[in-house]
Amino acid sequence: xxxxxxxxxxxxxxxxxxxxxxxxxxxxxxxxxxxxxxxxxxxxxxxxxxxxxxxxxxxxxxxxxxxxxxxxxxxxxxxxxxxxxxxxxxxxxxxxxxxxxxxxxxxxxxxxxxxxxxxxxxxxxxxxxxxxxxxxxxxxxxxxxxxxxxxxxxxxxxxxxxxxxxxxxxxxxxxxxxxxxxxxxxxxxxxxxxxxxxxxxxxxxxxxxxxxxxxxxxxxxxxxxxxxxxxxxxxxxxxxxxxxxxxxxxxxxxxxxxxxxxxxxxxxxxxxxxxxxxxxxxxxxxxxxxxxxxxxxxxxxxxxxxxxxxxxxxxxxxxxxxxxxxxxxxxxxxxxxxxxxxxxxxxxxxxxxxxxxxxxxxxxxxxxxxxxxxxxxxxxxxxxxxxxxxxxxxxxxxxxxxxxxxxxxxxxxxxxxxxxx
Numbered sequence: 001x002x003x004x005x006x007x008x009x010x011x012x013x014x015x016x017x018x019x020x021x022x023x024x025x026x027x028x029x030x031x032x033x034x035x036x037x038x039x040x041x042x043x044x045x046x047x048x049x050x051x052x053x054x055x056x057x058x059x060x061x062x063x064x065x066x067x068x069x070x071x072x073x074x075x076x077x078x079x080x081x082x083x084x085x086x087x088x089x090x091x092x093x094x095x096x097x098x099x100x101x102x103x104x105x106x107x108x109x110x111x112x113x114x115x116x117x118x119x120x121x122x123x124x125x126x127x128x129x130x131x132x133x134x135x136x137x138x139x140x141x142x143x144x145x146x147x148x149x150x151x152x153x154x155x156x157x158x159x160x161x162x163x164x165x166x167x168x169x170x171x172x173x174x175x176x177x178x179x180x181x182x183x184x185x186x187x188x189x190x191x192x193x194x195x196x197x198x199x200x201x202x203x204x205x206x207x208x209x210x211x212x213x214x215x216x217x218x219x220x221x222x223x224x225x226x227x228x229x230x231x232x233x234x235x236x237x238x239x240x241x242x243x244x245x246x247x248x249x250x251x252x253x254x255x256x257x258x259x260x261x262x263x264x265x266x267x268x269x270x271x272x273x274x275x276x277x278x279x280x281x282x283x284x285x286x287x288x289x290x291x292x293x294x295x296x297x298x299x300x301x302x303x304x305x306x307x308x309x310x311x312x313x314x315x316x317x318x319x320x321x322x323x324x325x326x327x328x329x330x331x332x333x334x335x336x337x338x339x340x341x342x343x344x345x346x347x348x349x350x351x352x353x354x355x356x357x358x359x360x361x362x363x364x365x366x367x368x369x370x371x372x373x374x375x376x377x378x379x380x381x382x383x384x385x386x387x388x389x390x391x392x393x394x395x396x397x398x399x400x401x402x403x404x405x406x407x408x409x410x411x412x413x414x415x416x417x418x419x420x421x
Contacts, residue, residue: 032057033075034104034122036416039383040368041326042340044283046269047212047222051418052106055118055154058224058267059166060210062116062156066420068109073381073416075102081129081358082407086393096130104416113158118168120152131355133181145177154208163213172204172229186244194242200235204262220271220281228291229262254301263288263319277330285322289347292317317347326366338368338383350398358406360392368414377420385412 033039035053045057052069054061081095104122111117130145149172156166178198186192206229213221234257241247265288271281294314326340346359353359368383389408394400 031075031077031102031124031412033383033385033412033414034102034124035071035106036073036075036368036381036383036414037336037338037370039075039385039412039414040338040340040366040370040381041281041328042324042342042364042366042385044269044271044281044324044326044340044342046210046224046267046283047220047271047281048269048279051416052108052118053104053120053416055106055108055120055152055168056122058210058212058222058269059118059154059168059208060156060164060212060222060224062108062118062154062166063110063114063158063164064212065108065110065116069107069418069420071104071106071416071418073104073414075104075412075414076100077102078411078413079129080409083131083135083355083358084405084407086395086403086405091134093132093135096132098130113161115155115157116166117155118152120154120168121149122152123147123149129356130179135355146174147176148172148174156210162215163211166210168208170204170206170208170229172206174202174204174231174233176200176233176235184242184245186242187246188244190244192242192244194240194245196237196239198235198237200233202231202233204229204231206262218273220269220273222267222269222271224267226265226267228264228288230259231262232259233257256300261291263291277333278327280325280327283322283324285324287320287322287347289317290319292347315352316349317352318349320345320347334372334374336368336370336372336381338366338370340366346392350394351400353392353394353400353404353406354402355404355406358392358404358408360389360406360408362387362389364388379418379420381416381418383412383414385414386410387412 032043034056035051037051038045038049038053038057049057049061050065052065052071077100080097084092102123106120108116108118151171152168154166154168156164158164176199180196182194183191184194206227208224208226210222210224215221234255236255238253266286267283269281269283271279273279292315322342322344324340324342326338329337331337342364344362344364346361348359364385364387366383366385368381370379370381372379387410391405391407393405395403
């Protein structure tokens with residue numbers, strides 16, 4: 001009698017759904033740091049962002065820009081994930097170190113003083129996580145590589161000089177590769193490795209809406225709403241039970257699908273220009289993660305019913321806040337210095353936390369700077385973000401099947417080059 005690790009296809013699609021669910025950087029692997037100016041200001045930009053990237057952060061800001069604006073750049077993400085067993089029964093491991101580059105491109109054009117259009121391309125879900133061979137949790141997740149390029153098309157209008165409203169259409173194609181390793185016993189009684197490799201894709205469509213207002217001189221107010229998006233993920237999986245295992249009634253190549261809905265995201269910002277060259281802003285984000293209660297997976301060819309019966313996983317995520325504070329100082333008009341930081345709250349309860357997404361509450365600190373060469377309208381901005389995840393331990397007493405302690409940090413380096421005329 002051999003033993004097989006349960007439902008790798010279900011786990012694979014679960015990883016896809018978890019890893020692709022967006023939030024305001026407080027949740028999962030969504031990274032809003034896809035513009036160096038916004039990065040340097042800790043993403044506290046809902047009330048004011050005089051960059052074409054506002055089409056992503058708050059489309060209402062487009063109408064406060066002037067002329068034509070173009071910006072292009074990228075963010076390098078350098079994460080570090082470490083696992084240890086709180087019960088001391090399994091060896092500690094670190095995830096394979098990889099640098100991920102997240103590109104971005106934005107453009108905007110303002111018609112006169114009251115209307116503007118904008119376009120954006122970024123990839124806020126462009127992260128990967130791989131664990132080495134022999135990792136104790138490789139039966140849950142040995143690696144995931146997920147890409148979600150996002151296209152934004154938006155516009156804004158100022159009905160009165162002090163107020164702007166805007167909206168954006170988002171189109172999000174998603175692709176995923178997932179690897180899971182598990183041990184099984186061959187027909188000859190030998191312990192061998194099997195694997196499951198999953199490829200899946202989906203397209204989501206959503207939108208965003210925003211308002212910015214400058215009711216009195218120096219005061220900036222902003223609100224943005226990013227809608228939920230529904231994805232129907234369809235994948236094909238190669239499932240191999242291991243060398244010398246003849247029974248493939250359960251573990252054989254097949255397809256599967258799962259539906260999921262990403263949460264709504266609300267952002268509120270208030271900023272004040274204390275001096276002509278000194279601006280501060282505080283933002284509050286709230287992500288409605290409670291929409292993600294469970295994952296249901298359907299399989300195309302599961303005559304035994306084993307995979308399908310195991311294809312329902314409770315998640316029970318909770319709604320989460322994020323707090324951000326930033327300042328920008330211009331010692332001279334051509335130079336900007338930025339500083340910010342904040343606190344994120346993880347939505348995942350202890351009972352459902354796993355190595356495919358070892359999330360935790362986190363503190364982040366942001367630094368940035370920029371230079372404008374006014375004669376040609378050229379500018380360049382750079383930013384650095386340090387994300388410190390609080391160490392998190394989950395035990396079997398919480399109902400988690402994989403007790404673990406996770407320690408995570410991340411460094412983000414961003415640059416954006418732009419032109420205005």
